[in-house]
Amino acid sequence: MWKLLDESNKNQYKLLITNFASLSEAFAQKSSDDNIIIAPIINSKFQEASFKKSFNATIEDIGNSSYDASVKLANGSKYIIGIKSFGVKSGFQKIAQFKKDSQQDEWGSIIERIKKRQQDGSNDEDFDDYLELAKKIAVLRNKRISSSKSQLQGFDFDSQVEAVYHVLMPSGSVNKNKHNDEPYILVGETSYSSIDLKHLQIIGPTKSNMLQNFQFTDGQHLYQYNSADSQLLMSFKGHNGNGMSNEDIGVEKWPVTYIEDPFKLFANLNSETTKPVDDHISQSVTFMIKIERRSGFNAWYGSPKTKLDKNDSRYHRIVSLSQQDTSLPSDWLSKFNRVAFDVFSSNKEKIEREKLRFELTNCLSNGTELFDLTTTVLWRNYKNPYEVYIPLPNSKKFHTKYPDFFVKNGGLLRGNKLVSDRPNRSFELELLPSEEKMTMFINQDNGKGIQSLSSQFIFGEWVLKNIFQLKDRELLTTDTLEDVGINAITFTKYDDNRPVSMNFTYVDSENPPEDLWN
DSSP states (O other), rough: GGGGHHHHHHHHHHHHHHHTTTTTTTTSSOOOTEEEOOOOOOOOHHHHHHHHHHHTTOOOOOOTOOOSSSEETTTTTTEEEEEEEOTTTTOEEEEEEOOHHHTTTHHHHHHHHHHHHHHHOHHHHHHHHHHHHHHHHHHHHHHHHHHHHHHHHHHHHTTTTEEEEEEEOOOEEEETSSSTTEEEEEEEEEEOOOOOGGEEEEEEEESSOOEEEEEOSSSSSSEEEEEETTTEEESSSSSSSSSEEEGGGGEEEOOOOOOOOOOHHHHHHGGGGOOOOOOOOEEEEEEOOOOOOSSGGGGSOHHHHHHHTSSSSHHHHHHHHHHHOOTTTHHHHHHHHHHSSSSSSSSSHHHHHHHHHHHHHHTSSSSSSHHHHOOOOOOOOSTTTOOOOOOTHHHHHHHOOOOOSSSSSTTTTEEEEEEOOGGEEEEEETTTTTTTEEEEESGGGOOOEESSSOHHHHHHHHIIIIIIIOOTTTOOOOOHHHTTTTOOOEEEEESSOOOOOEEEOOOOOSSSOBOOOO
């Protein structure tokens, strides 16, 4: 990717980073040895902000996300990027964390089996257990990467999205007595690939007394898993992790010259008036994704909009066809009548109904008339399980406070009903980071849902299959959200005539964003 970036943009990025690093002596304790020049300092947040400004990138700072930024180049190339900074001589670097997943799936029990054998993690059974755990890690890691790519890819499933790590590696401290030795920052780049499940090889525990930490490779990269904090680390020494030094991935080297008196610079910063950069954001709101079993992103799973009537010609046809089909269980029709006509009030009863509905459907051959009729009258949308809407938590309170957020008067309510007709509560939505646009509208009681106006199944398939990485007819759950590192959606309004934007994000409960809606 680096070689494809615009040279003027790269020069701007270099200037920002090296100018910041030139102030390093203001942020670090000076060595007692006057012959030592301290190592350059890189601030990760400043690095991300500089990358965004220089390359017009979209920055994603969302906890469990698999990437930090996305870029679309002039030639049409699309990249998701992991932005990192670490010293040239540093070792393994954290690239992912699976704390909740490891607890829910009891990964610790696998480590305990290895420890109980007391074989230093070196026998065949130990390696089999390590391999089992490596596969679990790889599956989750790959889901997150695929979901991240799909957000940039958009609805064009055939478009290619590449993934890279972009790294800034400051040199260590420098001895003035060494000839031509000077501080520098090395720009590095290496592939950001999914883990190849077919070529996993276990290297073994990091130490004989640290069996909970082990290393493995897929032939593309060298990984290390640390069990205590459920972190996945990766070696950047060479493109497959087996190189001699992090410098093996270097693509450009920037010398750093320190300002003689950085404190003087800070003391005079307010002597000149600087104009702040305007991002034209007028308002933003972040909604936690609300999981509903039969609505929202699982709307396809609900019951049909119209309840079946026994006088319906479709019902009489189902009775006739089921009686002719000798392969069906003798109680198939009685169970069908129960699912179609009985009242299921409690959630427990509704789940029982859904189990019976699956049982009835699975008895039938796909493509037959009886199958088509049964799935039509018992399911909300079995054939196209992509009917979804975006649920807005506490929507009545939100629309009452911000009736014009999505479109002027679009959220006005009279009781629990929306006042405006559909055209006047429709609006253009830009999906980030792909920048694709889709016409959406506010819908349902209390304006609790946002759905696409004419491309509901296109939007639903993209969200369910590509963003959440679900199989057809698989329910979205909180566990799935944790797997892909998404649990919220941010909507942003602008004052420069841009449409409202939407991007999937992750909210850390211990550090929620200021715009989080409750």
